[in-house]
Amino acid sequence: MKKQLLLGDEAIAQGAIDGGLSGIYAYPGTPSTEIMEFIQGSKLAEDKKIHRQWSTNEKTAMESALGMSYTGKRAMVCFKHVGLNVAADPFMNASITGVNGGLIVVSADDPSMHSSQNEQDSRFYAKFAMIPVLEPSNQQEAYEMAFSGFELSERFNVPVMLRITTRMAHSRAGVATKTANNQNELHLPTNPRQFVLLPAIARKNYKLLLGTQAHMEAASEVSPFNKYFEAPNKKLGIIATGISYNYLMECFPEFNCPYPVLKVCQYPLPRKMVEKIYNECDSLLILEDGYPLVEEMLKGFINTTKPIHGRLDGFLPRDGELNPNLVAKALGVEMIEGQPVPELVKQRPPSLCVGCGHRDVYEDLNEAMLEYGAGRVFADIGCYTLGALAPFNAINTTVDMGASITMAKGAADAGLVPSIAIIGDSTFTHSGMTGLLDAVLENSPITVIISDNSTTGMTGGQRSAALGRIEQICTGLGVDPKHIRVMDPLKKNHEENVRIMKEEFAYNGVSVLIPRRECIQTFARRKREEKKEN
Known part of the structure; x- marks a missing residue:
């Protein structure tokens, strides 16, 4: 194993290459753009003859990736969250067709709308489509999820969403890489009607999708990306998803959080783990960078009588990015902050380049x-x-x-x-x-x-x-x-x-x-x- 200093986007790109990728399809959109650009500039990707050209839009990218999956090869499609709206038609139907070669759908969300029209949370799309979601808490996990996501996709015969947010996409960390997998051999679907969504066939495929839901949940229960951390103070239990787990750990520099923590980075939600932390603790705090998906689910997930706090009840802001200071405030933990940066110059909005x-x-x-x-x-x-x-x-x-x-x-x-x-x-x-x-x-x-x-x-x-x-x-x-x-x-x-x-x-x-x-x-x-x- 060798270590590289990579952006989250670059870690995903390298993980996909090492995981046996044969083709990546994308339309540029911050914060997802660097995934394709990294693969386009990769000598290894060139040597492996990985397809890596931009698509005209996200819908054509999604359909092209599904076409490569049809041939048995492993494919990835990347876009920002609003790009998933454009790709929604083939995305939703791909969960019904299923896959042949592994297919990872990377959707890069933008809480706080740094460069976007809205804050939508792609996990809702994946829940709607009833497919697994991988949500890394750090760059190493981003690499490992891209590497192993193809196998997960092939195991359950569905696309797998890899959901990231802006901070994960555009921050760097050391990443240890693995020995690369070979690309899949070309092989067509054993069922020649798998991808023909006539109503009679679609109904059968939908029943198959429904039948895999329990198996997907069981996989989440034993996923190395989901972990339960015991702690003595049961007055509060914390469920932290994706990068919000990182924010939580920044509040406890020695990793000595006094409360039990359930780290969730693979969905569907691991029901047994959720029930365990709910039963053990007097109340729950849900940390998620994006919409309150888990918080909303829990209120229908269990017969809740205990308080569940998060974005819905004002413990955390309903909009914008999560960050360590917001998490600390919700926990009543004192954070040491530096002096505010003096406003030496007036802030200016972006403008068109001189000469544009x-x-x-x-x-x-x-x-x-x-x-x-x-x-x-x-x-x-x-x-x-x-x-x-x-x-x-x-x-x-x-x-x-x-x-x-x-x-x-x-x-x-x-x-x-x-x-x-x-x-x-x-x-x-x-x-x-x-x-x-x-x-x-x-x-x-x-x-x-x-x-x-x-x-x-x-x-x-x-x-x-x-x-x-x-x-x-x-x-x-x-x-x-x-x-x-x-x-x-x-x-x-x-x-x-x-x-x-x-x-x-x-x-x-x-x-x-x-x-x-x-x-x-x-x-x-x-x-x-x-x-x-x-």
Whole structure:
């Protein structure tokens, strides 16, 4: 065994490689992005010929991973928590089809919404799908769960969710690695109808899934990731899930917590362990980084008469990340804190990079919109979302990937004409194309601005599936080529770009504007690489 200093994301990536991975599928989204990037940069993954290309969106990634599992190979799919919403259809049905080769679904949650629209907890999806969940408390466990998760998946013939949160994904620790497994040999399902979800077959598969639930729970009871720690003071029992166990241990530097602790890092909940701590203790405190899933379950899990504390009753905040100080406060433990950091400079919100083409697009757009007034610009998820802030204050909505076009269409249907949608090139191919087709089918009076910086900029400059093909896609969807117009978003072209925008805003139908300028960050990176080569 050798030890490496790894982010939680990197530990998962290395664990998957060593666990016999044949293919990883993902769409970039913080805090999950580094899993794919680590495997893309791994010499070992290259030598093993592991498939490691970005997918167009999370749904296509989930389906591709399921396709690799169909062949008997081991696959992993990765996305952030809101990406699981996009992948929900194949994710839910994959628990009914079952797997052939092991399949791990990594969902990276973002409590406190550091870079997300919500705080949703992916464990609810896994409970809904009735599949096991692995939730590491540290980077070593993240590695081991990725390594062994394939075997767990194959044992129960279902996908396994590996759920992490932002702190786990983006903090480092030493990780001891194992001897790598060989990849599975190609072998097709023994039941040729396993993956055919006609109702008659799906009903049989569903009964099989229901029949494995007791076995999954039994596996949780003996899982090395679930541990019961005895202690003398039975006035309180603590159930700590995932990284919250780490936060608990930080409150007791010598690992001398006076209360019994049940560490839960594999689900379904180990019922016998839960009943043991409930029966032994006068009250319970539930620590979980995310929604109060375990706390809610316990209130229907046992015939509870004793107090159960957590996020639901105010012992812990209902929103935001858990941390050691919040845990200490709930336990009445004194924490030594340093002096507050002086506010030497005023905090500033994030802003578009100097030299970013989106800046010029918003300056053009704001001037072109003056005659129509505010409230007509529907935006999307990407760097350009920062156009909602000063000095631009240019956009009125940001809801989910692809919603700009469909919301603009709905507003136009209601009589708000013109309605403007602004979307990035990567987001357009992720989930904007179908919305544009809807608009084309009705020739809706909307203008779609696809602000093309030739990359997936917000998550670090990954390959954009739209690169070099936006015009052809729009034409293929039925947009009139006369109303597909490419623009050069530079200050010297400001007057011309405003004129083009005004012309298309006045058009009574679907038009697409494509302001195209390479992301300033990927441009600088490309120039540095070219300089090295020369």
